[in-house]
Amino acid sequence: MNEHSIIFQGDSIRAILDGRKTQTRRIIRPQPPEGHWWAETPAEMALAAQYYPGERGRKGCPYGVPGDRLWCRESIRKSQCEGEYGPYIEYVADGEVLPMSNWIWKRNVLPSIHMPRGCSRLTLEVARVRVQRVQDITEVDAKAEGCEPNHIRRPGYAAMYDADYRDGFRLLWNRINAKRGYGWDASPWVWAIDFRPLPVAVRDA
Numbered sequence: 001m002n003e004h005s006i007i008f009q010g011d012s013i014r015a016i017l018d019g020r021k022t023q024t025r026r027i028i029r030p031q032p033p034e035g036h037w038w039a040e041t042p043a044e045m046a047l048a049a050q051y052y053p054g055e056r057g058r059k060g061c062p063y064g065v066p067g068d069r070l071w072c073r074e075s076i077r078k079s080q081c082e083g084e085y086g087p088y089i090e091y092v093a094d095g096e097v098l099p100m101s102n103w104i105w106k107r108n109v110l111p112s113i114h115m116p117r118g119c120s121r122l123t124l125e126v127a128r129v130r131v132q133r134v135q136d137i138t139e140v141d142a143k144a145e146g147c148e149p150n151h152i153r154r155p156g157y158a159a160m161y162d163a164d165y166r167d168g169f170r171l172l173w174n175r176i177n178a179k180r181g182y183g184w185d186a187s188p189w190v191w192a193i194d195f196r197p198l199p200v201a202v203r204d205a
Helices: 010-017 042-051 139-144 165-180
Strands: 003-007 023-027 069-073 076-083 086-091 123-133 150-153 161-164 189-197
Touching (some): 139 165, 150 165, 161 165
Antiparallel strands (some): 076 086
């Protein structure tokens, strides 16, 4: 079992805590060239997740394989609560305060990229890793991403709407990735990772 860090934004952290998010998709870097070696079948997609070079020359998914653990990086800030050694640490996503700790940084907010391991409150166990194009996401998987659905008017009904999680995921994906050149319309290749949060007693073992 190996351990890797992974960054989540506040809305994703809240979705994990609420039990609504059990999947995440991350852009493969570098993107596979045209004529890549795998066939687009479920078995080949799982195999590619283990052997595609991935970013920085690493073999396979940089977020690990089933059984590995991911510790979540998220933004934290100086709390209004203080203890014996100074202000506590507060999680920006939901305002939870980390007890028995103190704020040691000069800035009032620490971005997720700089969050130390000791402040992480969420550890996830990787359950499955696949390679796929982002547009291949299903409605079920889009809901497992924890995103809000987009409500689309049902054809032929003036006041009836369907909850479309896949379209909701499309909007979320574009908000995060379109400006980096990996928008929905480009349908980039992604690591599709299924996970489950570990209880405190297990993740701290």
